[in-house]
Amino acid sequence: MGGRIIIVGGGFAGVKCARTLRKLLPPEWELVLFNRENHMVFHPLLAEVVSATVQPKDVGAPLRQLLRGVICRAEEVTNILPEGKRLFYEGYDGQVRPMHYDHLVLTCGNTVNLSLIQGMDEHAFPLKTLGDALALQSHIMEQLEKAEVCENAAIRASYLTFLVVGGGFSGVEVAGEINDLVKSSARYFHNFQASDIKVVIVHSGKAILPEVGENLRQFARREMEKAGVEVKLEAAAAKATKEGLRLTDGSLMKAATVVCTIGTTSVPLIAKLNLPKNRGRLVTQPDMSIEGMPGLWALGDCGAVINSLDGNLCPPVAQFAERQGYQAAKNIVASIHGLKTAPFRYKMQGQLCSIGGRSAVAEIMGLKLSGRFAWFLWRGIYLMKLPSFTQKVKVGIEWACDLLFGRTLAHLKADRTRRVGRAYFGSGDIIFKQGDPATEFFVIEKGEVEIIAELTDGGSETIAILGPGDFFGESSLLERALRTRTVRARGETVCMVLGRNVFNQISAALIPLKDAVARAALRRTSMWHNVPEVRTILSRLTLTHFLEPLPMPPVSLETSVETVIADMEKFTADACYVVDKEGALAGIITRSDLLSALEKAPLADPDSDLPVTEIMVMHPVAMEADEQMTAAIATMRDHDLKQLPVIDGAATRKPLGRIKIEKVVSYVLAEMVGRQADSQETDSAENLHGKAITGVKARKTRELASHARKTLEI
Numbered sequence: 001m002g003g004r005i006i007i008v009g010g011g012f013a014g015v016k017c018a019r020t021l022r023k024l025l026p027p028e029w030e031l032v033l034f035n036r037e038n039h040m041v042f043h044p045l046l047a048e049v050v051s052a053t054v055q056p057k058d059v060g061a062p063l064r065q066l067l068r069g070v071i072c073r074a075e076e077v078t079n080i081l082p083e084g085k086r087l088f089y090e091g092y093d094g095q096v097r098p099m100h101y102d103h104l105v106l107t108c109g110n111t112v113n114l115s116l117i118q119g120m121d122e123h124a125f126p127l128k129t130l131g132d133a134l135a136l137q138s139h140i141m142e143q144l145e146k147a148e149v150c151e152n153a154a155i156r157a158s159y160l161t162f163l164v165v166g167g168g169f170s171g172v173e174v175a176g177e178i179n180d181l182v183k184s185s186a187r188y189f190h191n192f193q194a195s196d197i198k199v200v201i202v203h204s205g206k207a208i209l210p211e212v213g214e215n216l217r218q219f220a221r222r223e224m225e226k227a228g229v230e231v232k233l234e235a236a237a238a239k240a241t242k243e244g245l246r247l248t249d250g251s252l253m254k255a256a257t258v259v260c261t262i263g264t265t266s267v268p269l270i271a272k273l274n275l276p277k278n279r280g281r282l283v284t285q286p287d288m289s290i291e292g293m294p295g296l297w298a299l300g301d302c303g304a305v306i307n308s309l310d311g312n313l314c315p316p317v318a319q320f321a322e323r324q325g326y327q328a329a330k331n332i333v334a335s336i337h338g339l340k341t342a343p344f345r346y347k348m349q350g351q352l353c354s355i356g357g358r359s360a361v362a363e364i365m366g367l368k369l370s371g372r373f374a375w376f377l378w379r380g381i382y383l384m385k386l387p388s389f390t391q392k393v394k395v396g397i398e399w400a401c402d403l404l405f406g407r408t409l410a411h412l413k414a415d416r417t418r419r420v421g422r423a424y425f426g427s428g429d430i431i432f433k434q435g436d437p438a439t440e441f442f443v444i445e446k447g448e449v450e451i452i453a454e455l456t457d458g459g460s461e462t463i464a465i466l467g468p469g470d471f472f473g474e475s476s477l478l479e480r481a482l483r484t485r486t487v488r489a490r491g492e493t494v495c496m497v498l499g500r501n502v503f504n505q506i507s508a509a510l511i512p513l514k515d516a517v518a519r520a521a522l523r524r525t526s527m528w529h530n531v532p533e534v535r536t537i538l539s540r541l542t543l544t545h546f547l548e549p550l551p552m553p554p555v556s557l558e559t560s561v562e563t564v565i566a567d568m569e570k571f572t573a574d575a576c577y578v579v580d581k582e583g584a585l586a587g588i589i590t591r592s593d594l595l596s597a598l599e600k601a602p603l604a605d606p607d608s609d610l611p612v613t614e615i616m617v618m619h620p621v622a623m624e625a626d627e628q629m630t631a632a633i634a635t636m637r638d639h640d641l642k643q644l645p646v647i648d649g650a651a652t653r654k655p656l657g658r659i660k661i662e663k664v665v666s667y668v669l670a671e672m673v674g675r676q677a678d679s680q681e682t683d684s685a686e687n688l689h690g691k692a693i694t695g696v697k698a699r700k701t702r703e704l705a706s707h708a709r710k711t712l713e714i
């Protein structure tokens with residue numbers, strides 16, 4: 001009598017388990033293996049893919065060729081019902097289908113947890129899949145190419161800085177490989193030398209490679225530093241941004257490349273299983289079965305398996321995963337035959353870590369080895385461990401070639417400009433600088449940015465503030481020109497980022513977007529053209545000059561619309577400011593907002609208790625009192641505002657008052673008329689035809705005033 005065994009995950013544990021089961025079970029037993037990709041990834045060689053020593057395809061073994069007699073399905077399992085012995089998978093057509101099992105072996109591994117550190121998801125490179133390794137390799141080569149043609153020394157230095165977060169095995173291996181790649185490539189470039197390139201390991205602990213003995217640890221550090229890798233210890237990453245890596249001590253390490261090798265979490269399938277877990281891994285019995293769930297097994301990185309040899313939790317490494325795969329297969333067969341299963345028991349064979357520069361450290365069966373010999377051993381062992389014969393031959397040849405010839409500098413350009421992504425920026429981070437190439441279009445989801453004009457005298461001027469829902473970066477994209485302005489985040493800011501191609505495709509197809517973008521571009525560039533005098537007048541002034549108190553005391557988020565209406569009547573206020581628990585500005589309601597809400601919402605109902613949050617303008621753009629009026633006017637025009645909240649600071653956002661456009665208009669007109677009158681007096685005293693000229697000037701004054709009103713009026 002047969003049945004069906006399903007394995008979810010085609011990694012080290014799953015492949016070994018499937019191979020062993022196929023050998024031990026008769027063909028009546030159907031073996032199905034689900035794996036998202038159609039290949040198994042040999043993670044220990046991913047760093048070599050990054051450094052172009054090994055071809056990506058040779059690190060992925062096709063499961064179909066590896067597992068004869070096993071039904072391989074390159075599909076994702078989306079849910080499991082252990083009580084009903086059923087799982088659900090997403091088929092080729094996107095439909096979710098069920099499948100029954102007699103035994104289910106979970107070997108889904110784990111996944112990178114980039115959310116551990118703010119901004120990593122958007123700005124750092126993980127290293128878990130072949131795609132990750134390829135993207136990183138391509139990015140590194142792109143940075144060298146950019147550095148070659150970049151004339152700005154500070155930007156070039158950022159292109160040539162590669163930060164690796166984490167000083168464990170993966171961090172050390174990838175830092176060593178990146179260092180080898182970039183330093184050996186430097187001789188083909190003219191604009192920089194190997195000594196200009198920085199590869200830095202940023203590690204929060206006191207020493208790198210905490211898993212190995214003290215001597216080997218020190219050897220690894222010494223050798224890496226000799227090869228030019230900087231090791232920054234007791235340095236914890238706080239957030240990654242487009243500019244680089246900010247540490248918890250507040251310092252910023254500027255770099256165009258941040259690689260994240262720390263933080264793992266359960267894959268979604270395991271995370272949603274309502275079963276006991278230990279650090280995100282499924283708690284198993286000593287034989288790797290799950291208590292109370294007959295036929296369910298978990299092993300590899302997704303199982304919290306106790307090693308009965310020493311009573312410790314097995315580490316999430318390949319040699320344990322593989323051994324568990326073998327043992328689990330034997331236990332499944334034993335349980336099918338009604339025999340006793342065996343607890344997992346394994347003595348670690350040793351640890352190997354390549355540190356770059358054809359050097360490695362190794363602890364094998366009590367022997368501590370380091371240097372060139374350890375490196376040859378490292379290569380020999382991993383060559384033997386590659387799952388297929390074809391891989392062994394191909395990787396062997398590639399390694400031999402690597403010893404004889406240089407590495408290829410060609411890189412497959414994964415066209416990142418086609419992406420739609422999300423970017424996180426910390427307060428004060430530069431999103432792009434005036435003169436940068438324009439490759440992306442940004443839409444603000446959260447936070448605020450300021451648009452800055454870099455002046456020829458070396459100074460700079462903030463010319464507008466943009467908030468949620470606003471976009472920027474369009475004009476240079478449309479004109480295929482360099483950035484004409486610098487954009488800086490004013491607080492924690494999240495933007496949706498569209499690559500140039502995506503932007504062009506969408507704006508070509510979506511006419512309203514194209515129009516809005518064109519209108520904004522015109523508004524922003526032509527603002528002061530007609531009356532540069534308005535700009536001259538306002539550029540001397542800050543918001544303080546026009547600051548007036550709020551029309552009524554701010555209300556809390558819980559206030560009802562009814563109360564707001566009553567209060568606005570009481571204070572004869574034209575607007576109501578809403579603050580959160582900390583007193584930070586959360587929204588604004590103007591009389592027109594109220595009117596349109598009254599038209600739409602059933603406010604006539606006397607029992608209606610509509611909260612103010614339902615109708616207010618959320619997180620309105622706001623500025624500080626000491627900022628420039630030119631920026632305020634540009635901001636008000638951009639947002640179609642007649643009043644602008646003034647706050648105490650970007651972090652606290654407590655409302656101090658507001659500026660109103662009428663007051664600004666009156667001031668500017670009075671100033672302009674005054675100037676005009678002054679110049680008329682001088683002219684008439686000097687000119688015989690004073691009267692005629694005065695007439696012309698009066699007309700000009702009227703024209704100017706009308707232009708000024710248009711410029712300022714929203």
Ligand SMILES: Cc1cc2nc3c(=O)[nH]c(=O)nc-3n(C[C@H](O)[C@H](O)[C@H](O)COP(=O)(O)OP(=O)(O)OC[C@H]3O[C@@H](n4cnc5c(N)ncnc54)[C@H](O)[C@@H]3O)c2cc1C
Pocket residue numbers: 008009010011012013014034035036037040041043044045046047075076077078107108109110127128169170267269299300301302316317318319320321352
């Ligand atoms: C860069 C790097 C270097 C490493 N170097 C070493 C090393 O030198 N030595 C060492 O011993 N260990 C190393 N490791 C750790 C080692 O790779 C893991 O411990 C090992 O891969 C775990 O094997 P596994 O079978 O549990 O999971 P994995 O090998 O991760 O395989 C899990 C598979 O399950 C698939 N999967 C997940 N969810 C689903 C789903 N819902 N449906 C279908 N398929 C799914 C995944 O796509 C994946 O293919 C390294 C890891 C990394 C990331």
